[in-house]
Amino acid sequence: xxxxxxxxxxxxxxxxxxxxxxxxxxxxxxxxxxxxxxxxxxxxxxxxxxxxxxxxxxxxxxxxxxxxxxxxxxxxxxxxxxxxxxxxxxxxxxxxxxxxxxxxxxxxxxxxxxxxxxxxxxxxxxxxxxxxxxxxxxxxxxxxxxxxxxxxxxxxxxxxxxxxxxxxxxxxxxxxxxxxxxxxxxxxxxxxxxxxxxxxxxxxxxxxxxxxxxxxxxxxxxxxxxxxxxxxxxxxxxxxxxxxxxxxxxxxxxxxxx
Amino acid sequence: xxxxxxxxxxxxxxxxxxxxxxxxxxxxxxxxxxxxxxxxxxxxxxxxxxxxxxxxxxxxxxxxxxxxxxxxxxxxxxxxxxxxxxxxxxxxxxxxxxxxxxxxxxxxxxxxxxxxxxxxxxxxxxxxxxxxxxxxxxxxxxxxxxxxxxxxxxxxxxxxxxxxxxxxxxxxxxxxxxxxxxxxxxxxxxxxxxxxxxxxxxxxxxxxxxxxxxxxxxxxxxxxxxxxxxxxxxxxxxxxxxxxxxxxxxxxxxxxxxxxxxxxxxxxxxxxxxxxxxxxxxxxxxxxxxxxxxxxxxxxxxxxxxx
Numbered sequence: 001x002x003x004x005x006x007x008x009x010x011x012x013x014x015x016x017x018x019x020x021x022x023x024x025x026x027x028x029x030x031x032x033x034x035x036x037x038x039x040x041x042x043x044x045x046x047x048x049x050x051x052x053x054x055x056x057x058x059x060x061x062x063x064x065x066x067x068x069x070x071x072x073x074x075x076x077x078x079x080x081x082x083x084x085x086x087x088x089x090x091x092x093x094x095x096x097x098x099x100x101x102x103x104x105x106x107x108x109x110x111x112x113x114x115x116x117x118x119x120x121x122x123x124x125x126x127x128x129x130x131x132x133x134x135x136x137x138x139x140x141x142x143x144x145x146x147x148x149x150x151x152x153x154x155x156x157x158x159x160x161x162x163x164x165x166x167x168x169x170x171x172x173x174x175x176x177x178x179x180x181x182x183x184x185x186x187x188x189x190x191x192x193x194x195x196x197x198x199x200x201x202x203x204x205x206x207x208x209x210x211x212x213x214x215x216x217x218x219x220x221x222x223x224x225x226x227x228x229x230x231x232x233x234x235x236x237x238x239x240x241x242x243x244x245x246x247x248x249x250x251x252x253x254x255x256x257x258x
Numbered sequence: 259x260x261x262x263x264x265x266x267x268x269x270x271x272x273x274x275x276x277x278x279x280x281x282x283x284x285x286x287x288x289x290x291x292x293x294x295x296x297x298x299x300x301x302x303x304x305x306x307x308x309x310x311x312x313x314x315x316x317x318x319x320x321x322x323x324x325x326x327x328x329x330x331x332x333x334x335x336x337x338x339x340x341x342x343x344x345x346x347x348x349x350x351x352x353x354x355x356x357x358x359x360x361x362x363x364x365x366x367x368x369x370x371x372x373x374x375x376x377x378x379x380x381x382x383x384x385x386x387x388x389x390x391x392x393x394x395x396x397x398x399x400x401x402x403x404x405x406x407x408x409x410x411x412x413x414x415x416x417x418x419x420x421x422x423x424x425x426x427x428x429x430x431x432x433x434x435x436x437x438x439x440x441x442x443x444x445x446x447x448x449x450x451x452x453x454x455x456x457x458x459x460x461x462x463x464x465x466x467x468x469x470x471x472x473x474x475x476x477x478x479x480x481x482x483x484x485x486x487x488x489x490x491x492x493x494x495x496x497x498x499x500x501x502x503x504x505x506x507x508x509x510x511x512x513x514x515x516x517x518x519x520x521x522x523x524x525x526x527x528x529x530x531x532x533x534x535x536x537x538x539x540x541x542x543x544x545x546x547x548x549x550x551x552x553x554x555x556x557x558x559x560x561x562x563x564x565x
Contacts (some may be wrong), residue, residue: 006364013361021349092345096405099339100313100362101331258310 011106014097018114022080029076030122037072037126041065041133044190054192055223065130066217067189071121073148074212077119077155078162078180081111085163086172098257104250108160108243115156120148136220143220143228147235151212154239155180157246164255183209193225208238261323262287262336262413262444263308268317270303271466277303279468280317283538285446285461287412290439290475292455293448294554295465301448302342304465305417309339321413335363338406342417342448344398346390352401353377353386356408363409376404380434398428403431413444420454432458452554455481464554479553488518488526491542492533504532517546 022029045061054063088094097107126248130136138144166172187209193201204210205226215231218224250256263285270278278300285291295301306312308319310330319326320337347355356373365372377386380400385393393401399419406414416435420428436458439445449455455462455476462479464472472479491514500509500516507525509518518529533540 003364009366010362011365013358016361017350017358020354024349088347090340091348092343093341093347095311095341095345096347096359097362099309099334099337099341100359101334101364102362103331253313257310258306 006101007075007103007106008075010100010102011110014102014106014110015033015113018080018084018110019117022114022118022227029079029118029127033072033076033122034125034129037068037122038129040068041126041130044135054195055221057224058221059134062136062221063071063128063217064133064190065134065136066220067187069126069130069212070151070213070216071184071187071189071209072126072148073119073123074151074184074209075176075180076122076153077115077152078159078176080115080118080173081156081159082163082166082175084111084114084158085160086166086169089163089167090169094256104247106252108157108247109158112153112156112243115159116152119152119155123148138220139222140219140228142217142219143232146232147212147216147219150235150239154208154212154242157239157242160246161242161249164249167255183207187213188225189213208234211235259317260287261285262289263446264278264320265304265308266318266514268304268307269315270307270312271315275345276468278307278314281465281468281470283463283470283473285444287444288439288442290436290458290460291447292459292462293446293465294452294455294462298467299465300468301465303468304444305415305448305496309337309416310334336411336413338409338411338414340402340406340414340416340419342421344395344402346393348389348391351387351389352382352393355390356404359405360408362368365409369408372410372538373408376407378524380404381430396423399423399427400431403434407438408434408531412442413446414438415446417448418450419447420449420451427456449454457541486520486545488520488529489544489546490516490529490533490540492516493541495541503536504529514541520545 041061041064044064048060051060053060085094088097102110127136162172162175166175186204187207188204193204193210193214196204210224211231212233214224214226215228215235218228218231262285263283265281265283268278268281269276281300281304293301293304303312307314307322308326310326313327321333324330324336326333332494350358353373356376357370360369360373368429374386377383380403382397382400382404390398390401399422403416403419406416414435418448419435420431423431432454435445435447445458447455447459459476461475462472463470493514504518507518507521507529509516511517518525520526530540
């Protein structure tokens with residue numbers, strides 16, 4: 001009854017539904033974050049371009065773009081899985097998924113891949129628009145992809161945890177406002193951590209967002225605050241640990257099955 | 259005949275509350291089975307455990323021989339559950355929703371023709387491309403039934419399918435569910451409408467405080483608990499305390515009508531002579547069959563007696 005072909009169809013169906021879900025409201029899920037990213041870019045680059053050079057030979061506007069792309073990618077990957085789950089729970093239609101033979105692994109991968117896809121799509125749109133203003137070649141495309149994939153995956157998994165844990169929309173908003181937003185703003189999107197006092201540099205190094213943004217930026221310029229390989233290992237480790245925890249949580253039925 | 263569903267010593271505790279308190283019950287393939295009980299009796303908890311939405315504290319449940327916890331994937335393939343709440347996904351139209359639901363069960367494009375047939379049979383063709391948000395309550399109810407059928411499950415469980423549904427739609431749903439049963443599907447129905455269980459179910463379990471208080475065929479239950487009732491229209495000029503003149507016979511009052519519960523046929527003579535003695539005029543008289551509602555009230559301890 002439940003052979004591999006059936007399982008693949010089940011996983012693909014949920015993935016397709018999750019992709020369509022955000023695409024149906026692309027004005028909110030894609031256009032809005034792209035516009036926010038571009039506004040950050042225009043305002044900060046207008047104020048600081050020419051006054052600040054973080055990396056030698058890299059204009060501030062160019063320095064800013066990879067950080068903004070990654071910040072939007074991470075926030076949107078988180079939003080995709082978390083908002084889908086909290087809406088399904090509040091509306092009650094989560095039951096349609098829980099009644100099916102889909103395993104917790106299938107649920108995890110469908111939500112995760114849809115989250116990565118939305119994050120990368122939003123990031124790519126920001127990149128495309130940004131290249132209208134400035135020439136921005138990518139020096140190490142594979143590094144860019146790996147950070148985008150694992151960063152998006154990490155936040156997609158975190159979104160699943162938040163979506164399963166939250167019972168109400170305000171609890172979900174608290175994740176965004178008090179966890180995701182401060183961690184992304186204090187991750188070196190707008191500055192190099194070398195410009196910070198030593199104590200704050202150490203604090204920044206405890207922030208996983210810092211490694212995702214720093215490594216992603218390396219892919220564009222070949223320059224970074226810490227080794228991109230060290231950053232990649234940190235990001236992959238976080239991804240593995242969080243994914244394992246998320247899968248365990250889904251398997252236990254925590255807050256989903258009574 | 260093979261068991262479609264089997265509950266074995268199933269318990270579910272929520273802290274100190276024993277929502278389901280040791281239920282053992284099996285439903286045979288092809289049966290039309292009714293699960294009755296007042297609010298809080300444990301019906302929905304039982305269905306939710308069968309569906310895998312709630313995990314039993316102890317005991318085991320199987321659907322078509324598959325354990326719903328250990329072999330949940332095969333068990334869920336066997337079950338089509340129609341939830342009680344009118345839930346829907348606001349992002350999609352009806353046809354998309356049904357195709358997604360079938361897809362979750364591993365049904366690919368080749369199943370689309372069946373999805374269209376289900377839409378047609380539930381009279382939803384005109385609304386197949388309409389967003390779920392735009393459907394009326396009755397249509398959403400039918401869409402929920404359609405969702406439970408898209409993967410062709412042998413067992414269909416309907417949790418209060420006609421709650422809040424108008425009379426015409428209720429009749430249509432009854433006909434449709436009966437057809438499903440005739441086609442070989444096992445049907446499990448929870449309902450508050452005793453009339454519904456009486457009209458549809460071959461066998462009924464009545465639940466009270468997490469336990470089965472009666473389990474039999476609908477006909478046997480009616481026979482077992484129901485001698486006939488005597489319904490009299492009386493002209494009571496003075497306010498008589500009827501229970502003091504007709505001892506040992508329960509009765510209920512509805513306006514001028516007094517319904518006496520007969521234990522044996524001789525009770526009719528006793529009632530009439532007692533009324534004659536105190537000169538109470540009998541304006542009308544009929545005998546009526548006991549219905550499932552009275553039995554239900556008796557067994558669940560909610561019988562209303564007037565004195």
